[in-house]
Amino acid sequence: MFESLTYQTISYQDRKKFNFDEFDRFLAFLEESFPIVYSQQEFETVNDYALVYKWTGTDSNLKPIGLTSHYDVVPVLERTESDWEHGPFSGTVSDGVIWGRGTLDDKIGVMGILEAVQHLVQQGFEPKRDMYFMFGFDEEIGGAEGAKAIVDLLEQRNITFEYVLDVGGAIVEEMVPGVSQPVGVVGVSEKGSATAELSIEGSGGHSSQPNDQTNIGRIASAISKLEETQFKEDLQGPGEDLFEFVAPEMSFGMKYVFANKTVFEPIIEEILLDQPASAALIRTTIAPTIFQAGEQYNALPEKASAIINLRVMPGDSLRDIKQFIVNTIDDPDIQVTITGSEATKVSASDSNAFQNVQQAARNVHHDSIIAPYLMFAGSDAKHYERISEDTYRFLPALITSEDLQRMHGTNEQISVENYVNAIKFFIELIQESNH
Known part of the structure; x- marks a missing residue:
């Protein structure tokens, strides 16, 4: 996780500003960091920088499941670099906290998923259904060449999902009126x-x-x-x-x-x-x-x-x-x-898919209530609606209102404990979805 934050995979509204050397370096880093994933799963790129991994299941009659995230980040506002306690692309770990652009949005998703998959492969786990792991590189500017292009390709291959999980809601404290317990809010739209x-x-x-x-x-x-x-x-x-x-x-x-x-x-x-x-x-x-x-x-x-x-x-x-x-x-x-654009469709909160997400989150965050909600920001999930029965949006991290202010802002950070729990969540989710 720490080194992933040092690569300045920044999305700009003006695509001419993209520094694809940084993206190339990040992709090389992934291949070096997760050799088991790359050697044992099908892998391809879309538009050179969107990533698709396929873990083939044992039962081709079951619908596949997709986990998606993105590794591009927003720019750091000019003349605010000195406001950061640790450099925005330093990947510094201090007092149990990881600092840097992308810790919350959203290299935690990319790295957490790949860490979980590599762990499960090492443990000899075999999924029943095909699992797809799909990572965009331009989510912050709409995902047209990343997630949308992935969906176009999979649609041509007639691949449809039982559900796709992207980032979105999180586990929050004291942010739902009348509730003292942490609440994990899963975006269903x-x-x-x-x-x-x-x-x-x-x-x-x-x-x-x-x-x-x-x-x-x-x-x-x-x-x-x-x-x-x-x-x-x-x-x-x-x-x-x-x-x-x-x-x-x-x-x-x-x-x-x-x-x-x-x-x-x-x-x-x-x-x-x-x-x-x-x-x-x-x-x-x-x-x-x-x-x-x-x-x-x-x-x-x-x-x-x-x-x-x-x-x-x-x-x-x-x-x-x-x-x-x-x-x-x-x-x-x-x-x-x-x-x-108008709002996306509303995915089911009484389905097996939602219950899998809910149970995986509870397995890691035992005292949390896991509930559906309406996500205010945009995500790549909207593109996957075309090829998925349901789409959900959930970041498996316990965050505060201050964390929300840091997302896209100064001093973006996440605790080491939260990162480890994100990996645990993805492990649990893959297992729950393959019973």
């Missing part, structure tokens, strides 16, 4: 990601003689209306399933409320809206991220625009979202365009 642009054009002029409403003011007013109104909350789907799973372990008061959800749903939703993380479980979210207007301090801008990132709930269409924005801002001169 992920929100869509859409971009709305609000733009307006009109006369500019000298700042000494402004109209009562300027282009900047009108765009700002539109954003204010959206933030004040918000999309309608609704406790349904994966969010509702999460609380049904954890309800038995809640404090008495919360248990009573959730046991009578029909009566108390408005109160439950009010509780969830109190925190951003739980609010995102029950509504499409609005996040203004870019505002552009003006070039001169004493000249009114002729154009103004704003970009809003939306994370889309299952069931919400981009068409409906656009109509909501148009109706809410109520300004015919502001043009609204929207692009992006």
Whole structure:
């Protein structure tokens, strides 16, 4: 794990910035580190850098299972390198903590899976069903040449999975209202990601003689209306399933409320809206991220625009979202365009596949409740929907709210214990899936 973090396998939106020498070095490192895996399993690359391993099972009548992850990482923001306690690509281990970009997202998945497979091969374990291990190299920018290309290839070969597990949810503490135990949240769906642009054009002029409403003011007013109104909350789907799973372990008061959800749903939703993380479980979210207007301090801008990132709930269409924005801002001169993707399908939480993930997690984290949830961020799992009955998203690590802030941020890290437990989880999962 430690050395894997020293390779700067960075994804950039501009693919011309990729330093594929670092990717080549990382692939050479994998082959040197896991000789048993490479010598005893089928292996191929897709688009040179996406990796596919096949462990052939003893019963070809059983559907295969896929474990996937990615080894690309996001860049370190310029001029923040000195803010790291240990270098972002140092792979330093200090006081039981591993430091570096990729510890949480997501070389822990790649290395954890390969460590688990190599261990099981050494122990003489033979899976009943075919097992595929698939690693992308551009997940951080959408996975078009990695995971999507893998899926295209496997689809041509008519290979379909019982389930695919990717990274996503984790084991969290004090982040689910009313529950004191750790909760392992397994993503059964992920929100869509859409971009709305609000733009307006009109006369500019000298700042000494402004109209009562300027282009900047009108765009700002539109954003204010959206933030004040918000999309309608609704406790349904994966969010509702999460609380049904954890309800038995809640404090008495919360248990009573959730046991009578029909009566108390408005109160439950009010509780969830109190925190951003739980609010995102029950509504499409609005996040203004870019505002552009003006070039001169004493000249009114002729154009103004704003970009809003939306994370889309299952069931919400981009068409409906656009109509909501148009109706809410109520300004015919502001043009609204929207692009992006809707939420993925919702995978089963009452299937054997989910129970395998659940049991494997419990085998390692004995005191945790393992429950389905709705993942807010994107993952490569969305690509595998085409060839898999179910897709799940789970990082087998106990993390805190501070860890979530470090993911893609400064001082990304994971404990050695968490890394070892991730390996144990993948060992357990492979065994549970091959009974």
